[in-house]
Amino acid sequence: MSTALPLTVSGAKRLNEELARLKSVERPAVIEAIAEARAQGDLSENAEYDAARERQGFIEARIKELEGALSNSQIIDPTTLDVDDRVVFGATVKLEDLESGDTVQYQIVGDLEADIKQNLISISSPVARGLIGKSEGDVVLIRVPSGEREFEILEVSYV
CATH class of the missing domain: 1.10.287.180 (Transcription elongation factor, GreA/GreB, N-terminal domain)
Structure with missing residues (x-):
């Protein structure tokens, strides 16, 4: 199946x-x-x-x-979901790296449409998996190839 x-x-x-x-x-x-x-x-x-x-x-x-x-x-159209401002598939998330202060913005998409150059990350990526279900203001610890990084979720939007 x-x-x-x-x-x-x-x-x-x-x-x-x-x-x-x-x-x-x-x-x-x-x-x-x-x-x-x-x-x-x-x-x-x-x-x-x-x-x-x-x-x-x-x-x-x-x-x-x-x-x-x-x-x-x-x-999946995230604008039609009742998600209470949580990070879900299709959401665009603005993050701040708490160590460097850098901000990044990603949209969580399917594996076929992922393109890091366009800030489209796969739902199965470690970053997306660490963000799913979290809300604005949450601090998340995400394991990346260079180690663990702490990010604060600054904004969640659905476009």
Whole structure:
């Protein structure tokens, strides 16, 4: 029995847009590239053909991955939940590192949509697991690769 993958509304939208782009733009482009490479003749030493076929494999695998994930996902909108200002899936949390005084802001998202460069952290990450269920003003101790860190939750919002 497989469990549903949690996705935020915006994450599901981004994945659907990527799927549509792969099907309507990337797939036709790689098919055209394969046809052009085939037209050059001998396929045994045709690097363009090999590269296009490899790219086609990546595109088809990503399409299959996205279709599977989207069909097995549960879209969660935190704005519709009664959470009493607690940190839940989809929440955006502003934290202060009590040692350094630095502030960071993360949104807790599903594994498929996590991207640390955009401050989107996976629900299964140590930071997210340490924050779930906590409220504004709470101090949490979170184990990170460099050791344990104390953070104060400055703000919890649901977008």
